[in-house]
Every structure is written in structure tokens, then in C-alpha cells.
Amino acid sequence: QSALTQPASVSGSPGQSITISCTGTSSDVGSYNLVSWFQQYPGKAPKVVIYEVTKRPSGVSNRFSGSKSGNTASLTISGLQADDEADYFCCSFTGSDSYVFGTGTKVTVL
Amino acid sequence: QLQLQESGPGLVKPSETLSLTCTVSGVSITMSGYYYAWIRQAPGEGLEWIGSVSYRRGTSSRGITSYTPSLKSRATISLDTSKNQVSLKLGSVSDADTAVYFCVRHPRGGLEGSWGQGTLVAVSS
Secondary structure (H helix, E strand, O other): OOOEEOOOEEEEOOOOOEEEEEEOOOOOOOOOOOEEEEEEOOOOOOEEEEEOOOEOOOOOOOOEEEEEEOOEEEEEEOOOOHHHOEEEEEEEEEEOOEEEEEOOEEEEEO | OOEEEEEOOOEEOOOOOEEEEEEEEOOOOOOOOEEEEEEEEOOOOOEEEEEEEEOOOOOOOOOEEEEOHHHOOOEEEEEEOOOOEEEEEEOOOOHHHOEEEEEEEEEOOOOOOEEOOOEEEEEOO
């Protein structure tokens, strides 16, 4: 069960939009609409920003949106802000009550 | 108010067994539809799902489990319904098991849900 592939880093200027990809296989991302995205600040527990590919938890900014095409899921952050600078991880259900995380992406706000 | 609190030794010797407890407050761990996962993060690294457990009425009170293949032979996750706790035991530890370990309450299909603050376990002689 290999980790999902994410770019190591993505950067953007304030106000811009960025997109983070999360590539898996037909056994995980491609098979289930059960991809979530987590935001993590240093020394803190991760916080979900998107679940079930496109759903946003209460309290999460609508600047965060998710999508999926084939074996690749994506997280888009629009109107980039300074406090969006964090690590982001995707996670997919893989069947049989199992899960796999992505490799993680460091977002830098220039 | 739902809270999850991890606890256990912060230092474990190589080849020994790492034992952690997650104390759940504000909800019964026997509530249907929810799972409890252990997730870890080595220093400077990504997240790794270790396994999940759920309570199923009519089955073992220790719960129904699933594990990541790479740790299945060394990990045991179980429920203690009398104490409303979830435990993790990881045997034959090495340096590679040094990590922050998180306890998470989640629905089936996703690890979104409530996370504990995490506890750092170092493996060192």
C-alpha cells in the first residue's frame, strides 16, 4: 500500500489560487469518493479542510475546494492568505476499512 | 464535549513494546458508526495510518480491527469498554517507530473527525 503522491511544495502570492494534486491508483483514489484533505501547522494535530472529495466541514473557509478526476484528487486554495501557509496531506479510503495518506505538500505564501 | 487524550511512556527501548492509551471523554466508544484510529508522524515526515478499531455489538468487546499491511504483524489496537479507552501496542520497536502518535475518532470511509493532540514516543536505548 504505497503513499499517495503529492508535490513536495507549492507556493503562491497572497490573493492567488493554488492547486495541490494527490495521485493514487484505481485501488484507492480512483475507486472511492472518499478523499479527504488535512491542514497541519507545525507542532499541531492535522485539521480536516475537505472530506468526501468535495465537502467542506462547518467552519472551514469556502476558499478551500476539492475535486477528483480518475486517480487524482486535487485541493484548491483560492484567495491565498498568509495563514494558509502550512503542510497539507490528502488521504484516501482503500477498502476493507483501510486508509492511505499522501506524501504531504508544504504550502508557502510568498 | 468530545475529547481524546493520548498517554503513555515517552521513551521506549529498541526491541521492546510500545504501549499507548487513548482516553475518550464525552462519548461512549461503543457508539455505533464510529471508529478509532491510531495515526503516527515521524519527525519531519508525513502521516501514517496504523490501524482502526470499532465496536460491534455481539462481537468481541475488544472491537473489530483493520491495520496497514506494513505494521499488521507488530500492531494491536483494542478497546476497553469499561474504561472508555482505546489502546495501541506496537511490538519489536526500532528507531523508525519514533513518532508523534495521534488517536482519532472517525466515521467509516474517512479519517476526518476528532483528533487528539498527539503524544511523542522516542525509541532509544
